[in-house]
Amino acid sequence: MEREKISQAIEILNEPGIDIDLWLVVDKESEVLTDPVMDYVIGAGVTWLSFFLFFKSGEKYAVVGNLDIEKIKRLELFDEIFAYKDSPGDDLLKLLKKHSPRKIAIDYSKDSPPADGLTYGRYLSLLELLQGTDFAEKLVSAENIIARIRGRKSPEEIRRIKKAIDITLQIYDRVTGYVKPGLTEKQVAEFITGERKKLGYEASWEEDHCPSVFAGPQETGAHSSPTDRVLKKGEVFNTDFGVIYKKYCSDLQRTWYISQDGETLPPAEVKKGIETIIESIKRAFAALKPGVKGIEIDRIVRQYIVSQGYKEYPHALGHQVGRKAHDGGALLGPDWERYGNLPFIPLEEGQVFTIEPRLYIQQGVVTIEEMVVITKDGAQWLSSPQEEIYIIK
Amino acid sequence: MEREKISQAIEILNEPGIDIDLWLVVDKESEVLTDPVMDYVIGAGVTWLSFFLFFKSGEKYAVVGNLDIEKIKRLELFDEIFAYKDSPGDDLLKLLKKHSPRKIAIDYSKDSPPADGLTYGRYLSLLELLQGTDFAEKLVSAENIIARIRGRKSPEEIRRIKKAIDITLQIYDRVTGYVKPGLTEKQVAEFITGERKKLGYEASWEEDHCPSVFAGPQETGAHSSPTDRVLKKGEVFNTDFGVIYKKYCSDLQRTWYISQDGETLPPAEVKKGIETIIESIKRAFAALKPGVKGIEIDRIVRQYIVSQGYKEYPHALGHQVGRKAHDGGALLGPDWERYGNLPFIPLEEGQVFTIEPRLYIQQGVVTIEEMVVITKDGAQWLSSPQEEIYIIK
Numbered sequence: 044m045e046r047e048k049i050s051q052a053i054e055i056l057n058e059p060g061i062d063i064d065l066w067l068v069v070d071k072e073s074e075v076l077t078d079p080v081m082d083y084v085i086g087a088g089v090t091w092l093s094f095f096l097f098f099k100s101g102e103k104y105a106v107v108g109n110l111d112i113e114k115i116k117r118l119e120l121f122d123e124i125f126a127y128k129d130s131p132g133d134d135l136l137k138l139l140k141k142h143s144p145r146k147i148a149i150d151y152s153k154d155s156p157p158a159d160g161l162t163y164g165r166y167l168s169l170l171e172l173l174q175g176t177d178f179a180e181k182l183v184s185a186e187n188i189i190a191r192i193r194g195r196k197s198p199e200e201i202r203r204i205k206k207a208i209d210i211t212l213q214i215y216d217r218v219t220g221y222v223k224p225g226l227t228e229k230q231v232a233e234f235i236t237g238e239r240k241k242l243g244y245e246a247s248w249e250e251d252h253c254p255s256v257f258a259g260p261q262e263t264g265a266h267s268s269p270t271d272r273v274l275k276k277g278e279v280f281n282t283d284f285g286v287i288y289k290k291y292c293s294d295l296q297r298t299w300y301i302s303q304d305g306e307t308l309p310p311a312e313v314k315k316g317i318e319t320i321i322e323s324i325k326r327a328f329a330a331l332k333p334g335v336k337g338i339e340i341d342r343i344v345r346q347y348i349v350s351q352g353y354k355e356y357p358h359a360l361g362h363q364v365g366r367k368a369h370d371g372g373a374l375l376g377p378d379w380e381r382y383g384n385l386p387f388i389p390l391e392e393g394q395v396f397t398i399e400p401r402l403y404i405q406q407g408v409v410t411i412e413e414m415v416v417i418t419k420d421g422a423q424w425l426s427s428p429q430e431e432i433y434i435i436k
Numbered sequence: 437m438e439r440e441k442i443s444q445a446i447e448i449l450n451e452p453g454i455d456i457d458l459w460l461v462v463d464k465e466s467e468v469l470t471d472p473v474m475d476y477v478i479g480a481g482v483t484w485l486s487f488f489l490f491f492k493s494g495e496k497y498a499v500v501g502n503l504d505i506e507k508i509k510r511l512e513l514f515d516e517i518f519a520y521k522d523s524p525g526d527d528l529l530k531l532l533k534k535h536s537p538r539k540i541a542i543d544y545s546k547d548s549p550p551a552d553g554l555t556y557g558r559y560l561s562l563l564e565l566l567q568g569t570d571f572a573e574k575l576v577s578a579e580n581i582i583a584r585i586r587g588r589k590s591p592e593e594i595r596r597i598k599k600a601i602d603i604t605l606q607i608y609d610r611v612t613g614y615v616k617p618g619l620t621e622k623q624v625a626e627f628i629t630g631e632r633k634k635l636g637y638e639a640s641w642e643e644d645h646c647p648s649v650f651a652g653p654q655e656t657g658a659h660s661s662p663t664d665r666v667l668k669k670g671e672v673f674n675t676d677f678g679v680i681y682k683k684y685c686s687d688l689q690r691t692w693y694i695s696q697d698g699e700t701l702p703p704a705e706v707k708k709g710i711e712t713i714i715e716s717i718k719r720a721f722a723a724l725k726p727g728v729k730g731i732e733i734d735r736i737v738r739q740y741i742v743s744q745g746y747k748e749y750p751h752a753l754g755h756q757v758g759r760k761a762h763d764g765g766a767l768l769g770p771d772w773e774r775y776g777n778l779p780f781i782p783l784e785e786g787q788v789f790t791i792e793p794r795l796y797i798q799q800g801v802v803t804i805e806e807m808v809v810i811t812k813d814g815a816q817w818l819s820s821p822q823e824e825i826y827i828i829k
Contacts, residue, residue, distance in 0.1 A: 072762055074761065075472055076469070076549060076552065079468055079469055109750055110750065110751055111660075113660035114660040117660070128772065128774075130772075130773035131774075132773075149556075151557040151560070153560050156464055156465035156469060158557075159556070159557035161555060161556045162544065162549075163554045164544040164549075165552065167546050249467065249480070251480070267506035267510070268507065357502055357503065367467055367468050369465055369467065379522045380525075381484050381501065381520070381522060381523055
């Protein structure tokens with residue numbers, strides 16, 4: 044897939060509004076810390092300070108340490124590879140001088156972690172190598188390039204995400220049959236983890252809270268581990284979970300209600316809670332299309348939920364999903380400083396988003412997280428939406 | 437182990453020559469890219485821009501996004517945790533103003549990747565939050581703190597490394613019984629990987645070249661994958677491999693000779709090659725002690741190997757090992773630009789190093805990699821050194 048992603052990168056460099064001549068990816072001791080984009084365009088790691096140059100013209104070069112060259116050669120991704128023993132400076136400068144790029148994009152971003160793969164130390168090393176030239180003044184952020192590379196999913200990427208979703212929903216189906224009142228959050232999590240391992244997949248994020256399970260009323264942060272809290276009759280519980288299928292993630296939440304003895308239907312409060320969440324997701328879905336900004340989608344839902352008498356959810360409505368569960372770039376989020384410019388980036392066809400509003404009732408936390416892909420003029424469901432609360436008898 | 441490592445960090449802040457009042461660790465979306473030091477002092481990841489403050493006085497604070505707070509609280513590592521919804525700026529500035537640190541260490545390093553965990557984007561975010569104060573002028577590199585935290589191994593860390601070494605040597609023993617001339621590098625690698633998986637351990641670095649296997653004469657970079665090259669009678673082959681035991685790595689190389697029909701001893705050239713390597717390692721070992729610089733150790737071996745008529749090896753003599761196979765900090769290396777200041781850092785008690793010279797003969801590449809720990813006045817073997825070439829009949 045690296046070859047496909049490099050071609051995509053070069054196409055992006057040639058798109059209107061990008062205005063960058065060279066995308067320069069920097070890496071070093073990838074085993075210790077690697078630029079997340081390396082996995083997309085190189086698919087291997089390096090040991091010494093290395094530069095991967097992708098020019099708008101389509102030319103592609105690598106400058107790597109001498110013991111890494113054989114490995115990089117075998118990838119057959121570059122027009123030419125330069126190996127150094129002492130310092131990469133000479134080869135890098137020769138390439139820069141030959142092509143005289145007016146703008147050079149490097150991988151940093153205040154707002155989008157997947158586009159922020161250049162460490163400060165590597166940035167300083169780059170500046171040192173560029174000393175005595177004016178190339179340092181030409182450095183700009185590659186966040187728009189990386190957002191497009193990660194955001195625009197190819198049919199194969201969508202297929203893999205869809206498969207990760209199907210596996211997750213299949214495991215969720217089994218939860219309904221397994222759970223009984225009296226189990227703890229931890230026991231439910233262990234069941235889900237057991238099912239995942241039986242199928243042989245990795246969790247979409249840190250195992251200690253993938254799944255997370257939240258039983259009954261609580262305001263615990265969504266990213267914390269399951270506890271010994273007991274699932275009780277008359278309360279709801281929810282889970283947040285996903286698996287990785289061939290490098291691509293799912294990220295889905297579902298909510299269950301545990302019936303009281305003799306109860307035929309959940310209480311009105313539970314019914315209204317889940318219906319509000321389902322309606323919120325439908326409203327978000329209906330408004331999604333290329334060109335819309337995430338803040339607009341988030342606002343529709345935030346206002347709707349507040350209008351129904353609930354307090355607003357303390358997070359964004361949805362994020363992109365790809366090789367990471369939180370894949371960065373355009374976000375369906377509010378105008379809070381911690382989200383920077385992400386809620387203001389117009390959506391694009393091919394992006395995969397979660398929609399995950401949440402509200403609090405006396406019986407617990409009600410939340411559903413679906414996944415969708417932006418199409419040419421709207422959006423399509425990737426997950427089969429939860430249509431009513433799941434009931435444990 | 438996080439509690440132990442935080443205590444160690446605060447001790448280090450109080451050591452002469454450090455002169456830092458506050459160590460400030462920054463992280464965000466740890467699933468996408470995390471500061472490698474997080475695994476030592478926090479042992480969990482975060483979602484939003486987070487600050488972990490370790491003061492020389494022993495005070496410890498965290499500033500994290502509101503959905504991460506529960507998880508960080510449960511770690512019970514901090515005196516106080518501040519949760520924010522919008523921006524971490526207010527809480528961070530309050531803490532800084534209250535303590536007025538003269539020097540604030542942050543995780544960047546041009547030379548040492550494990551100490552270079554702060555991305556350029558996160559650095560810019562930090563600068564933005566510090567605007568209007570003079571704290572930005574107080575920022576310095578935390579590389580000396582991190583080198584000591586990672587470098588100085590506790591008895592438990594040594595025990596784990598020793599165990600990873602024992603597992604590796606046990607697998608190497610089986611290689612001698614398995615290999616026959618006519619097998620390919622790939623087949624030998626598959627055998628080693630199979631044995632590793634049977635025992636249930638992870639590889640110390642990327643699986644595609646852990647192990648690497650090099651058969652016969654070649655100058656292929658040490659970090660490339662096994663090929664279909666065939667192991668032939670009358671040639672040598674070597675492997676480079678390690679496993680992870682409870683987060684700690686081994687990294688060991690061994691060399692074998694494949695006898696010709698009717699041959700009772702390896703040819704003189706093979707014998708001289710392996711003896712030169714073994715003698716080199718002994719000389720390095722004898723010179724190791726706290727306070728010596730890595731460049732001195734590398735020079736002893738480099739000069740000795742050249743004096744025996746071989747060309748010098750195209751890499752450093754040895755590196756530190758810990759949670760990463762290449763664990764950064766002080767290096768037994770030459771004065772090449774790509775190694776920066778690492779060969780000039782005096783060695784310390786408790787550091788674990790590889791010693792891995794290499795030389796080229798007509799029959800192939802001869803190399804051994806041993807592991808040692810620096811003691812109060814010398815060094816101790818962690819691996820049982822290879823004492824002669826292993827022979828495949």
